Amino acid sequence: VTEFLLSNYTQPKELLFAIKELAFLGGNTNTGKAIMHTAETFFVQENGGRRGHPRVMLVLVDGWPSDDLEPAAMLARESGINVFLVSVAKPAAEELGMVLDKDFIKKAVCKDNGFFSYSIPSWFSTTKHVRPLTERICSLDGLLCSKTCYNSVNIGFLIDGSSSVGYTNFELVLDFLAGIARSFDISDVGARIGAVQFTYDQRLEFGLFDHPNKEDVVSALRRIPYMSGGTSTGSAISYASQKCPNAGRGRNFLIVVTDGQSYDDVRGPAMAAHRQGITVFSVGVAWAPLDDLRAMSSEPKEDHTFFTREFTGLTDFIQPLVRGICKDFTDNN
Structure with a gap:
């Protein structure tokens, strides 16, 4: 009562x-x-x-x-x-x-x-x-307990915008990432989310401090224009490690979504990100090599690596990814 x-x-x-x-x-x-x-x-x-x-x-x-x-x-x-x-x-x-x-x-x-x-x-x-x-x-x-995985994390989305993805599938990727964003309490004192798109080059779509609430983050994700080009995932990880999870508070996470093999090395940049304290989840679609996905992921690899043959299967990973972030947050706090 x-x-x-x-x-x-x-x-x-x-x-x-x-x-x-x-x-x-x-x-x-x-x-x-x-x-x-x-x-x-x-x-x-x-x-x-x-x-x-x-x-x-x-x-x-x-x-x-x-x-x-x-x-x-x-x-x-x-x-x-x-x-x-x-x-x-x-x-x-x-x-x-x-x-x-x-x-x-x-x-x-x-x-x-x-x-x-x-x-x-x-x-x-x-x-x-x-x-x-x-x-x-x-x-x-x-x-x-004031700090939880929902209000005390910094999450960077690293989005493959290469030519093999295509406009329609790129929209499915953005839908997937918007679903993840909706799971967190985004605010100026809560969780923060940033996004980088990459081909051979990298483009900061928005930083951790650009959008102070969930609605703005989801809207910004929806507005990301598709780049098209090659795939340099390693360079993109290095770039995102500097640009996104760097808020000075909370635990740092990077979610990499890619559909193909990188033209450059991913192991070195991923290890550097791990040493910075960034927990990396890799999400592969279609032709993304499992070896590259596992090389990018944090330990234990099986908990931080996801793969689906079709872009429509990405939505199945929303809740497992959110639970994974929460588990990592809880285990390290």
Whole structure:
């Protein structure tokens, strides 16, 4: 049950009065459902969520949850919500047999590092724990879940514009990249996306700082004119490594889309990009050699290399690529 939203009260006195007026509901401890409801409802802009501000959820549990909270906690983490769980009056030894998941605290919190979990022995001693809890919540450096793969990545699109692609297929490539872009929270304080098209030459279509929102990025992708020409993927990787993933914040990714063999070496430029901390995904179509694709990709190769015979098959890679970026982000943060 939503008692009030972030946008309902702006004055401390009004908020305190609203809290004191809350009525006791009773019933089961459906912590998972509560976290899911809060994650889906509270932090959207129309309900008071503010872009660029940390998202914090403080969960008070008496005893133990009566439902599965892991999926809800995962959604909260992916949404950039810092979940703190305060356990009041832990279950007694004879009650442990009734606890569905003894690791529920570890699974619920933002990170299982001790910072996001807090234990209070009884409800009679809660007031003396207000200050230490407040200090944790207000510790910006400690709010590790504020940064997610959706709002803290820099992604460069490296687009093959060679003659073998053709106008129709080039539009399919742009559709594919627009689908990836839509998956991220693009803003001046969030994810950033840039694009480079290449043949023998390279052309910066737009940089990471050129378009501060998702709609502008998708629109800019749609407007990219097809170049036509040869294929020098190695030089393009070197160029894109300098032009795109260089925002000074967040993790850096480069997605290379090509349909043929490069006329120059791809291994050297790709290794240089890897050393710069750029994670490279290669997406090959039609005649793109698997050896070149694997040479460009980051390790493990099988997780960063994609291939399809037809340009129409590119859309099947949108979600696997987004999941791959999120996995790399999570594993390295």
